[in-house]
Amino acid sequence: MFRPQIKVLDCTIRDGGLANDSFFALETVRAVYRACCEARIDYVELGYRNSREMLAPDEFGPWRFCEEDDLRKATEGVANYGTRIAIMQDAHKAKADDLLPKKDSVVDLVRVATYVKDIDKAIALENAARAKGYQTTINIMSISVESDWELDPALEQIEKETEVIACYVVDSFGALYSEQVDYFVTKYQRILKNKEVGVHFHNNQQLAFANTIEGIIRGANFTDCTVYGLGRAAGNCPTELLLGFLKNPKFNIRPILDCVAEAILPLQKEIEWGYMIPHMVTGILNQHPRAAMALLKSPSRDKYREFYDKMLELVE
Numbered sequence: 001m002f003r004p005q006i007k008v009l010d011c012t013i014r015d016g017g018l019a020n021d022s023f024f025a026l027e028t029v030r031a032v033y034r035a036c037c038e039a040r041i042d043y044v045e046l047g048y049r050n051s052r053e054m055l056a057p058d059e060f061g062p063w064r065f066c067e068e069d070d071l072r073k074a075t076e077g078v079a080n081y082g083t084r085i086a087i088m089q090d091a092h093k094a095k096a097d098d099l100l101p102k103k104d105s106v107v108d109l110v111r112v113a114t115y116v117k118d119i120d121k122a123i124a125l126e127n128a129a130r131a132k133g134y135q136t137t138i139n140i141m142s143i144s145v146e147s148d149w150e151l152d153p154a155l156e157q158i159e160k161e162t163e164v165i166a167c168y169v170v171d172s173f174g175a176l177y178s179e180q181v182d183y184f185v186t187k188y189q190r191i192l193k194n195k196e197v198g199v200h201f202h203n204n205q206q207l208a209f210a211n212t213i214e215g216i217i218r219g220a221n222f223t224d225c226t227v228y229g230l231g232r233a234a235g236n237c238p239t240e241l242l243l244g245f246l247k248n249p250k251f252n253i254r255p256i257l258d259c260v261a262e263a264i265l266p267l268q269k270e271i272e273w274g275y276m277i278p279h280m281v282t283g284i285l286n287q288h289p290r291a292a293m294a295l296l297k298s299p300s301r302d303k304y305r306e307f308y309d310k311m312l313e314l315v316e
Helices: 012-020 026-038 068-075 116-131 148-161 178-191 208-217 239-246 254-269 277-284 290-296 304-315
Strands: 007-010 043-048 084-090 109-114 135-140 166-171 196-201 222-225
Touching (some): 012 026, 026 043, 026 254, 043 068, 043 109, 116 148, 135 196, 166 178, 196 208, 208 222, 277 304
Parallel strands (some): 043 084, 135 166, 166 196, 196 222
């Protein structure tokens, strides 16, 4: 499917950092950044810019904070071919003064992740980032558990009080099906008259790629992906699949294939991600993946039926 206005954002290091507390080696970050640049991907997100005052710094690696010196080490000497650098701020874990003015930073895009209940915090962060010269997006997490009577006013606020280049539908639990993707993308388009819609899906039910396609078909022009699907729990829409689908001649899939072989597959020795039954269970029950992640670290990791029954009790 060729539509030149579609933007691809690779968030391998940022979302993958949720699987290893952002403890990526610098060489891995450079490898992903280089591959995305050579593939002519539009944006590459290298982690979070969250506040050291609001998190325990010793518990996280450098890509949870993306200090300017670390970003420069990750990107210096790499030809970027127009690929822009993104970072993410959590509305409830970041402060406006965590950002330098754009003129002093290698960052181009600041994405603010938020729950609907924190929309005022998200808008304040977006306004501050934009005032410093950055492009911005707002990504509404856990969309599958939000009610219309709360979501609609939040979207109306984003329309009136921000100048984001896109607002994202984020399926944090990997619970959505194509009909729900249609519903949310259409809703966003109706309310956000002057902004693009973005999509970010998780693979609990092996639908991240399919739902990304559905979002594109319905007009979403900002798409998230990760190399080989690396991401928290079940992972994300794979970058290599998305590039293959888009049929845009500007993209070059070959560097991504090299990155999978040389930088991502070796991580499987230390990080576990991708489709697994516990992640499937939380996906079909529309639950946060933390329970599945905890199970997979326990001696009972293969007791799938027991886990399903226990999770079913929680939702009933």
